[in-house]
Amino acid sequence: MSRRLRVARPIAGLLFAAVALASAPVNAQPAIAATAPAAAPEEDFAELRGLVEEPILSTASQSLESASAAPATSTSISADDLRRFGIRSLDEAINYLALGMMTQNPLHSVDIGARGVLLTADFGNHVLLLVNGHAMNEQWDGTAYFERGAAIPFDLIDHIEIVLGPGSVLYGSNAMLGVINIITKRASEWSGIRIAAESELPISARLALGYGHEGTLAGLPASITVALDYYRQSGPTFTFGPQNVGDDSVTMMPKKFNPAGTNAGIWGGAADQSYWTRIPAGYARMTLGHAELDLRAATYTRGTPYTNEFNQSLGDFNDPDSWERDRWLSADFKYHLTLSSIAELKSRLYGDIYDYRQHIHSSAAEDCLDGQLNGCRREALGLSRWAGLEEQVTFDWRHDGSMVTMLGADGRIRHVGSELDIYDAVTGDSPGPIGYARRTEGALGVYAQQTARPMNRVDVNLGLRFDADQRFGKHLSPRVAVAVRPWTDGTLKAIYSEAFRAPTLYEVAYQDPRTQVAAPGLSPEVVRSVEVLLTQRWGTNRFLIGGFSSWWLGMVSTQQLTPDQVNAAIAAGKLEPGTTSAVQYQNVAEIRDMGLDASYDGTRLNGRLRFGANLTIADADRNSPDGNNVDLTVTPKVFGNARISYALPDGLPVIGLSALFFGERLADRANDGGFMPMPRAPPQLEARLTLSGDVPAIAGLSYRATVDAALASHNPYVVGPLQAATPDHPSAELSPVDRFRVGVGLWYHFGK
């Protein structure tokens, strides 16, 4: 019997039992409806409060539904949660408040993973990030950021929906680990003028300005919300090394890590100038009648304090003028129209402009091209512009939501490109771009979703999406979800879903005649997932437990070409004559993942006391082309979070305490760095205490203060130029953790 069938049997058994229970005659009475109409005791409100606290989601099926009915395991994080627990960025929200998803911080853009699978250095392209339904992942590399670099004015966030598991059925590429949808506030919740100032003392500052208004225009209801943020960070100062790198392989002199050549051959010291961030960002949302226009503009510029295998494999040490920068300009126009008593049309026209630039100085000749003996400046460029039109029509056949068909088509055209220029540090000359690529591509996704309630207490969601893309060909993404409510306020779900990630332009088209052959035949990476979960609500308490298993196929990674393949590439003019070694991206690896999710949250004391916890236990291993199975790096096998808050009476603060836990994590170079001992980051426990509330006697002024503390001192990333063991450095140096930080912030709402 195959492993897959062994998993399917218990799922089928559970489903059968649940359907049998659901089909039996039931006194279909929610507990709340049984309450006597007169003399209702205080505690009876717990049931009503529980109903009010039930998240309403829109991401999993693109229609509003309660969390218990959604065809996925989901978390909804409210603006109130963000305030209570001092959350300042999307990755903090994920780590402190979400179920099943987590991020790891290499001191630049974070890696994101879910349920035991994290693919290092993927620039977030295995998670689809949406803002009001608009995809943030750009079309060149699929990049999305989840730290401050998400560049969404944070005070404007109404709530964040985090959907675990494959989600390509409605969203296409990138939705492999899950879908995160940030919903911004409406004008009714964001009226007037607001300003804010916030700092993680003394390393960062954020200034924010917001405006919201609703009224009528040309006889139609109209609204506008605008938010502008500027964030900057510098430090903290971390000390690295010293790493004895030795001689430059070109000059045969000690390798230089600064233009003056001081302390040559040694990498390290205090990185007091190279860890910084600048993010100006703006978001505007305007509505008129049933039409909505969303606009976003942002820039994310940052310096990374150490060389690594992720974004900056070489460069001078502590250089303040080496940086990366992403820029976005987005527009999304939506309109919905009721066509008849059963049919509704939603239209969406969107367009984005994005570019990425990396600007790295290196004083070492071996990091540069032939003849650039005094160093060089590397300028890497990625760009994408895309525009699309999505039409979606929904048929509510029985007029009551019990049989709904959704049909949609999303067509887009994109122009993408990349190149790398390496300029001589002295002359400024470059021999011309490496890996130059420009392409204009078309893509079309057509999808259908059928929801049905064949009997009371049973919901079925079937979906299928077909994608045709000039970059990779065709792909089908199905989903089948069944939700059964066998007893009051309990739901049992079984879900099968698939998702894919289109190969990036870099993976398909990058070529270097001395080292790398392009891979025009790459297929999409694919994940298939099965999960079963039980949710139960009683009063204001909610509990979830679920099991999942997923199979990741055709994972893209670089492969060393055989001598025959190298010779064939030389004969085809893809490699320079004389080349003896080269690599190519190929669909080669597989990942097997399985585990458990559990979640509990509740409130007491009329909502003043709130608490919750999430836990994920997962085991994932990667099957490499040589047949060996290795554990995935960076991701913990056990992780979770817990939180509790209490709103003191009479204008006193809200006290929030949140904590996150990561189990031991293999470092990113654990499997291929040859380090002894195998580098691992220790288990991590981070806690945050938050006080928030209104400033007495000053109407409209509110405050928040946070204190962060972390137990472990290292994250699972090998730092510095020594990314593999040497006789002098048999063990790895891991990236540091900012272990203690105090934050303060003030918000003022004019006219409140």
Next chain:
Amino acid sequence: MLLWVAAMAVAAAATARAGEDVTVPARVQAQLLVAVASFQSNMNLAADGSVQILVVIKDDDAASERVARQLVGALGDMKRIARHPHHEVVEPFHDAASLAATCRERHISLVYLSTGLGAAVPEVAQALQGTAVLTAGAVAGFVQRGTALGFDLVSGRSEMLLNRTQVKALNVQFPPTLFQLMRVVE
């Protein structure tokens, strides 16, 4: 593409009830409505002891009809309301006086106003004064205009809105502590 935007803008302008969007799913509204109604101590009951719910729609309005039917479908999945059997009727709105007469004749317990009836809410509120009929609206903005109860979506959760002035005017009796769960509009 510009033509498409222009067409959408024209369509937007031509849409009569823009802004009367339902933000909380009808199924969730039904659950909340039933839960709140269960706390009314002077609920009207029909002669057979049943709870009569009148769902009012705007005539020839597809969206209004669909919201109403979704609510009725969800209510139909609940066997009892406040331990009483219940019965729902969907009818088009003609005028507030007729609606008030219907409520009196049929001992209506609860009137739910579907989308498209925003302009009629004030006169309905006036006509139903003192009847102990609980009024609720599909759209959050109806509460400000005069329904006793409404629902909105804030931070991904349902929010119940209650018009305290209207609750008094209708003579609907709730335990005052219930209001702690709601955003109260005067």
